[in-house]
Amino acid sequence: MHPFSRTLGAFMVLMVLAWIVLPVGASADTDVQNQISVYTGDNAVGYLQPLANALGAALNSSFGYSAYIPKTSFHLGLEVPVMGLFFEDDDAIFAATAESGFIPASGESSFDVPTVVGDGSAVVVDGTGGAQFAFPGGFDLNSFGIAVPQLRISSLAGTEGIIRWIALKTGDNDLGKVDMFGIGGRHSISQYFGDEPALDLAVGVMYQDLDLGENDFGNPFVDTSALAIQVQGSKRLPIGFATFEPYGAMGWEKLDVDVEYADTNGEPVVVTMEGENSFRFTLGAGLNFAAGQVWADYSFADTNSFSFGLALGNLGR
Numbered sequence: 001m002h003p004f005s006r007t008l009g010a011f012m013v014l015m016v017l018a019w020i021v022l023p024v025g026a027s028a029d030t031d032v033q034n035q036i037s038v039y040t041g042d043n044a045v046g047y048l049q050p051l052a053n054a055l056g057a058a059l060n061s062s063f064g065y066s067a068y069i070p071k072t073s074f075h076l077g078l079e080v081p082v083m084g085l086f087f088e089d090d091d092a093i094f095a096a097t098a099e100s101g102f103i104p105a106s107g108e109s110s111f112d113v114p115t116v117v118g119d120g121s122a123v124v125v126d127g128t129g130g131a132q133f134a135f136p137g138g139f140d141l142n143s144f145g146i147a148v149p150q151l152r153i154s155s156l157a158g159t160e161g162i163i164r165w166i167a168l169k170t171g172d173n174d175l176g177k178v179d180m181f182g183i184g185g186r187h188s189i190s191q192y193f194g195d196e197p198a199l200d201l202a203v204g205v206m207y208q209d210l211d212l213g214e215n216d217f218g219n220p221f222v223d224t225s226a227l228a229i230q231v232q233g234s235k236r237l238p239i240g241f242a243t244f245e246p247y248g249a250m251g252w253e254k255l256d257v258d259v260e261y262a263d264t265n266g267e268p269v270v271v272t273m274e275g276e277n278s279f280r281f282t283l284g285a286g287l288n289f290a291a292g293q294v295w296a297d298y299s300f301a302d303t304n305s306f307s308f309g310l311a312l313g314n315l316g317r
Contacts, residue, residue, distance in 0.1 A: 014303050032116060033213075033221060033261045035136040040263065044271040047136075050087060050117045050261055051222075054144040056255030056275025057305035058083040059182075059208050060228040063150075063162055065286050065295040065309070066245055067200040067234040069188040070155040077152040077292070081309035084145025087201065092118035092138065098125070102133045114138040148180060152311070158188035164208060172273035177220070182208030186232075202232045216262045223260070226275075228253040236288070243288040247297070276302045 039047055062081035095110045104111075105126045106173050113123045118138035125133050154160030164182035184206030190197040204260030206228045213221030230251030237244045284297020284307075296308035 016259070032139070033215060034266065035116070035138075035248060036259075036261055037264050038134070038136060039096075040099065040265075040269055041271075042267065043053060043096045043099065047115050047138075048257075048271065049094070049273060050091040050115050051144075052224075052255065052257045052273045052275050053091075053277065053303040054085055054087075054117075055210065055222075055224050056071055056226060056253065056277050057085050057259065057299070057301065058144065058146050058307075059210065059224070059226040059255070060206070060251070060253040060277070060280070061183055061282075061299060061305055062297075062307035062309060063164075063182075063206045063228070064186055064202065064204050064230060064232045064309075065284065065297065066236075066247060066288070066293070067188075067190070067202040067232040068236060068245075069158050069160050069186060069191075069202055071158045071188070071191055072155060075152075075154045075160075075313075077311045077313040079150045079152060079309055079311040080147055081150060081307055082145060082147045083305060083307040084143060085303060087117050087141060088142050091115060094133055098127075098133060102131060103128045104133075104205075111135060117141040117144075137282040148182075152313075158191040159185060161185050162204075162206065177211065177214050178211040179220075180208065182206060182226075182229075198235075200234050200236070203230070204232065205224040205229045215260050215268075216266070217260065217268055219260050221259065221261060222254065223258040226253070226255045230282075241289075245288055246285045247282075248284075249280075249282040251282070253277055253280060270297070278302070 036044055036047055056157050061083040092115060093112050094115050096113045097110050098104055105128050111125060113135035114137045116138050120137040120140045122137045123135040127133060148164050148166055149162040150162055152160060153164050162184045167179045169177050176235040184204060186202045186204030189201040189203060208226045210224040211220035215221045228251055230249045232249040234245050234247035257273045259271045261269055280299045280301035284299050286295030286296060292312040294310050299305045
């Protein structure tokens with residue numbers, strides 16, 4: 001078998017395994033839509049904010065794990081980055097207010113209730129006239145992650161391109177439809193400092209669009225766009241059979257999320273949110289072999305996250 005065929009086969013197996021073992025979602029997107037149908041406005045934002053933060057932290061990870069970019073020649077890499085995080089206790093609850101038309105008997109104006117990642121039990125509040133309102137429970141999540149295949153192509157004048165893409169339907173008992181496309185690039189800064197710079201430096205930008213699920217109106221339940229700009233540095237250190245490469249990055253990022261669902265009356269509700277991450281600082285390390293790389297890193301931001309992955313191909317490392 002041709003070496004490239006073996007590489008492609010191994011990549012596809014790893015991609016499938018990553019999607020199977022990684023907790024990409026808590027439950028069916030229809031279940032989330034059923035839970036949030038009683039919410040509008042600020043309550044909907046508070047309930048879903050941990051999901052927006054998780055998507056932003058994950059999507060804006062792992063598009064650069066080495067600042068070394070060759071000046072010229074053709075290099076191709078097939079990669080599976082796995083990006084995720086662990087939710088904090090504060091992510092599990094938010095302060096909700098009574099929805100329109102409901103007057104709490106206690107006279108309280110807000111209640112600590114579960115977010116989408118919080119406890120699965122609803123919080124039932126008594127109202128005037130014997131009425132009750134049930135603030136929906138969450139899905140008891142302690143982690144979130146996504147695995148997305150990406151293609152890395154270099155190099156022209158020390159510049160490389162990155163493409164992320166996946167489109168699939170996971171079934172009614174999972175996320176439903178998943179449609180993602182991302183495109184970006186990185187450029188070597190250190191190439192201007194001589195043939196053997198003390199530190200490899202690169203700057204990169206990445207844009208991504210991710211749609212999750214489908215609502216009652218035939219539109220995506222979650223429509224997400226992410227933009228990240230990073231400056232990255234790394235140093236290759238030979239260790240005999242491979243090259244050890246510690247790296248770091250500083251970056252600015254933005255995430256916009258539109259969530260559309262039907263309320264209890266079947267009317268459309270559109271909620272617009274932003275991820276809370278604006279800046280991140282990343283530390284990580286990789287091992288570079290003749291046929292590819294492995295890497296792992298941790299990012300510090302408003303929502304901390306981690307990533308790791310495997311790259312296969314003629315990457316010229």
